[in-house]
Amino acid sequence: MLVVATDVCPTATATSDGQVAARVMNLSFDGLCISPKRDHKSENYEYLQLEFNAHVFGSLEQYLPPHKFEVEVRYMRNILLRYFTENDRIRIQKLREYRLKVILNYPPLHREIYTMDAENFFTPSFLRAIKENTEASFRSIMAEPRKGIYTFEMLQPQFCKKLMSEVDSFERWVRGTKLRIMRPNAMNKHGVVLDDFGLEIMLDRFLSDFIHPMSRVFYREFGGSSVDSHHGFVVEYGINKDVELGLHVDDAEVSLNVCLGKEFSGGEVFFQGVRCEEHLLSNAQPGALMEKFEIFNYFHAPGHVILHPGRQRHGARPTISGNRTNLIIWCRSTAFRELKKYQRDFPSWCGECKRKKKERARLSLMVIQQELRKREI
Ligand SMILES: O=C(O)CCC(=O)C(=O)O
Numbered sequence: 001m002l003v004v005a006t007d008v009c010p011t012a013t014a015t016s017d018g019q020v021a022a023r024v025m026n027l028s029f030d031g032l033c034i035s036p037k038r039d040h041k042s043e044n045y046e047y048l049q050l051e052f053n054a055h056v057f058g059s060l061e062q063y064l065p066p067h068k069f070e071v072e073v074r075y076m077r078n079i080l081l082r083y084f085t086e087n088d089r090i091r092i093q094k095l096r097e098y099r100l101k102v103i104l105n106y107p108p109l110h111r112e113i114y115t116m117d118a119e120n121f122f123t124p125s126f127l128r129a130i131k132e133n134t135e136a137s138f139r140s141i142m143a144e145p146r147k148g149i150y151t152f153e154m155l156q157p158q159f160c161k162k163l164m165s166e167v168d169s170f171e172r173w174v175r176g177t178k179l180r181i182m183r184p185n186a187m188n189k190h191g192v193v194l195d196d197f198g199l200e201i202m203l204d205r206f207l208s209d210f211i212h213p214m215s216r217v218f219y220r221e222f223g224g225s226s227v228d229s230h231h232g233f234v235v236e237y238g239i240n241k242d243v244e245l246g247l248h249v250d251d252a253e254v255s256l257n258v259c260l261g262k263e264f265s266g267g268e269v270f271f272q273g274v275r276c277e278e279h280l281l282s283n284a285q286p287g288a289l290m291e292k293f294e295i296f297n298y299f300h301a302p303g304h305v306i307l308h309p310g311r312q313r314h315g316a317r318p319t320i321s322g323n324r325t326n327l328i329i330w331c332r333s334t335a336f337r338e339l340k341k342y343q344r345d346f347p348s349w350c351g352e353c354k355r356k357k358k359e360r361a362r363l364s365l366m367v368i369q370q371e372l373r374k375r376e377i
């Protein structure tokens with residue numbers, strides 16, 4: 001594609017698609033289409049710092065014949081194949097087929113929850129805080145029972161009810177088909193992934209307009225300012241459902257966990273501190289000062305959120321009676337994950353890394369003090 005551009009117009013500084021079109025046609029360079037694909041969205045060539053104006057490349061892309069796109073796709077596909085195992089590819093293909101079957105056939109019960117309708121989803125206090133969009137406005141509706149763990153009221157009861165009945169309706173529908181329901185993750189035998197039955201677009205807005213403003217402020221060191229994708233699901237605990245959840249960290253930079261209802265006892269979430277990959281199994285640190293405690297139990301209440309770093313170790317105690325349904329949104333950042341691959345330093349947020357660093361500093365101070373004492377004698 002770049003070669004074509006150079007051949008066509010080496011000194012071009014196109015100001016409009018029309019100018020480029022005219023020149024392309026004049027040169028009647030073979031292999032390009034005579035008329036541009038007007039609805040084609042071109043790549044951004046600005047960052048390549050090519051010797052010709054970036055607009056020229058963008059415009060020329062509209063004249064590429066279909067087979068050239070195929071060449072590009074094949075080229076990109078070959079690169080991607082190197083990163084995905086055969087099993088990954090089969091899994092992705094199956095998921096795609098499953099979602100297509102669901103989307104084409106499942107009749108939604110509450111169509112109104114499939115697009116973001118903030119006034120009807122969120123509580124007025126939460127909306128006011130988001131509208132103001134400052135750390136102070138967020139903190140005014142939140143409690144921070146442990147460093148980096150935030151709780152607040154977020155969802156309206158009516159929305160919680162509708163989402164729960166939509167999930168029930170979807171599960172009932174799946175039971176009547178030959179499809180096998182895909183569970184949110186390896187830890188749950190119950191629950192559903194919201195993207196699977198059409199809630200992806202609503203969750204995109206949920207993430208960008210209602211989680212990102214907060215994660216940008218509170219979880220910068222965890223990649224919270226660049227969260228760009230989500231895994232949103234509903235988990236169900238109670239009789240004939242899942243009972244409890246073992247200690248784990250989420251596959252997420254930031255996790256939002258909100259209870260939808262209904263009536264239940266037990267099911268509290270327990271936290272044991274933030275850890276990097278290397279220190280997942282290290283002990284939780286008790287301490288005299290409140291903020292040093294890593295152990296914390298949270299009791300769910302319908303409509304209320306607990307927001308925490310994905311790397312915060314946690315689990316859920318048994319739900320003793322009734323049914324508990326929670327909406328979980330794992331928020332991920334592509335940029336943060338990419339950067340992490342090149343990070344050599346210890347992560348600043350891991351409780352155990354911090355403890356070890358302090359311990360090393362304490363020991364070297366002791367050695368220095370001993371040395372000084374010896375010299376005094
Ligand atoms: O059941 C809960 O509230 C915790 C769920 C959870 O941590 C998860 O699904 O990752």
Ligand SMILES: [Fe+2]
Nearest residue numbers: 248249250314
């Ligand atoms: Fe979790």
